[in-house]
Amino acid sequence: MMGHMNARIKFATLSLFAxxxxxxxxxxxxxxxxxxxxxxxSGEVFGEAPASAAEGEVVxxxxxxxxxxxxxxxxxxxxxxxxPTDPRTGEPGAMAKSLTFQDQYSKDxxxxxxxxxxxxLPVITAISLFVLGLLLYVVVRFSRRANPEPSRTTHNTWIxxxxxxxxAAILVVIAVPSLTLLAxxxxxxxxxxxxxxxxxxxxxWGYSYPDHGExxxxxxxxxDADAIKNGEPPQLAVDxxxxxxxxxxxxxxxxxxxxxxxxxxxxxxxxxxxxPGRLNEKLLTIDEPGVYYGQCSELCGxxxxxxxxxxxxxPEEEFAEWVRTQGGTMPGEAIVEDQGAExxxAExxxAExxxxQEAEEPLEVALAE
Numbered sequence: 001m002m003g004h005m006n007a008r009i010k011f012a013t014l015s016l017f018a019x020x021x022x023x024x025x026x027x028x029x030x031x032x033x034x035x036x037x038x039x040x041x042s043g044e045v046f047g048e049a050p051a052s053a054a055e056g057e058v059v060x061x062x063x064x065x066x067x068x069x070x071x072x073x074x075x076x077x078x079x080x081x082x083x084p085t086d087p088r089t090g091e092p093g094a095m096a097k098s099l100t101f102q103d104q105y106s107k108d109x110x111x112x113x114x115x116x117x118x119x120x121l122p123v124i125t126a127i128s129l130f131v132l133g134l135l136l137y138v139v140v141r142f143s144r145r146a147n148p149e150p151s152r153t154t155h156n157t158w159i160x161x162x163x164x165x166x167x168a169a170i171l172v173v174i175a176v177p178s179l180t181l182l183a184x185x186x187x188x189x190x191x192x193x194x195x196x197x198x199x200x201x202x203x204x205w206g207y208s209y210p211d212h213g214e215x216x217x218x219x220x221x222x223x224d225a226d227a228i229k230n231g232e233p234p235q236l237a238v239d240x241x242x243x244x245x246x247x248x249x250x251x252x253x254x255x256x257x258x259x260x261x262x263x264x265x266x267x268x269x270x271x272x273x274x275x276p277g278r279l280n281e282k283l284l285t286i287d288e289p290g291v292y293y294g295q296c297s298e299l300c301g302x303x304x305x306x307x308x309x310x311x312x313x314x315p316e317e318e319f320a321e322w323v324r325t326q327g328g329t330m331p332g333e334a335i336v337e338d339q340g341a342e343x344x345x346a347e348x349x350x351a352e353x354x355x356x357q358e359a360e361e362p363l364e365v366a367l368a369e
Contacts, residue, residue, distance in 0.1 A: 242309070
């Protein structure tokens with residue numbers, strides 16, 4: 001009797017908890033959506049990209065302030081560069097390209113893609129075909145029809161030696177490029193690398209530039225309509241991209257502000273977790289100018305799928321223009337400005353000293369007379 005009573009109490013408690021969740025869950029979701037829409041930078045969108053925009057061509061932003069118009073304009077993305085391929089387009093090769101990695105635009109990515117396409121795939125294919133051939137041979141050669149009297153062989157020293165040594169040798173050969181790639185991915189950034197700190201929030205990204213006057217950019221996902229209008233892939237386009245110089249070492253630091261996120265750009269072969277209380281660091285060098293898309297790759301909450309990443313790699317001159325547009329300064333410019341200020345102060349002090357000396361000379365002459 002007591003067992004039935006306890007079961008009824010548990011059932012009633014679970015039912016009450018479920019009812020409370022059903023009442024408050026929609027309100028929590030609405031509050032999260034409101035907070036996301038009110039996040040800084042969520043209302044800014046890029047201007048429409050012309051259909052004939054060439055690679056590297058920049059597009060003027062309709063919402064950019066007039067005083068910086070012409071100093072920096074967001075770059076138009078290049079079709080199928082730095083973004084996933086859609087197999088539903090029906091274009092030749094779209095389906096096959098969607099089954100493998102994206103084209104790579106970093107040295108580590110090029111090496112990893114080479115290792116996958118020209119090393120691992122041939123080895124895996126050869127092993128699979130060899131095993132399939134052995135299975136077919138066994139099925140035909142040792143069938144009941146071919147061997148009415150089954151063999152009682154249980155041991156063959158030569159075969160066991162071969163199938164132990166050959167797989168071990170294959171693993172040793174595969175280990176050479178694998179360890180090389182692993183070492184390259186953990187190479188320490190040089191001292192003169194450009195530092196960019198990526199902070200993961202629920203559910204958007206923030207980028208700060210400590211080497212350029214503490215610039216901070218908040219990046220939120222654009223709506224599908226705005227992304228298509230700009231010629232960008234839906235659910236990957238953002239209002240404010242992470243802008244970096246091309247061809248120079250980048251020190252990418254990641255950290256999570258609330259939960260664990262993951263900063264991942266497939267076309268750059270870059271993936272690094274953003275952990276609260278821990279600053280991770282990794283080297284990245286982008287070979288070509290362009291726009292490269294990625295997403296958070298760690299389950300971080302209900303809107304995990306809606307915090308994309310967009311990196312815009314610009315030539316150094318255009319990157320410097322973007323830095324000035326954001327109110328920052330290039331490291332060399334700050335030194336020049338300081339030296340200029342010191343020189344101007346020294347010249348002013350010297351001029352004042354000469355004026356005082358000229359004023360003292362007539363006074364000395366008058367006293368002498």
